[in-house]
Amino acid sequence: MSSTLIIVNSAAIRAVGYDGHTLTVEFHTGRIYDHPGVPYSVYAGLMQAASIGAYYNRHIRGRYR
Secondary structure, eight states: OOOOEOOOOOSEEEEEEOOOSSSEEEESSSSSEETTTOOHHHHHHHHHOHHHHHHHHTTTTOOOO
């Protein structure tokens, strides 16, 4: 795990962490994914999104390893 996770209000995502380079996403299923190379602007957008799960699917999933 790359950073301390912050619990978020999302039906799909339980917690999010960011260390300045790698975004860590923990789903309610217990799966944890690290996404290296995520810019701060994408992380900030995720944290400010009305729907964190929809933002993740639209801007992060499949775009970062």
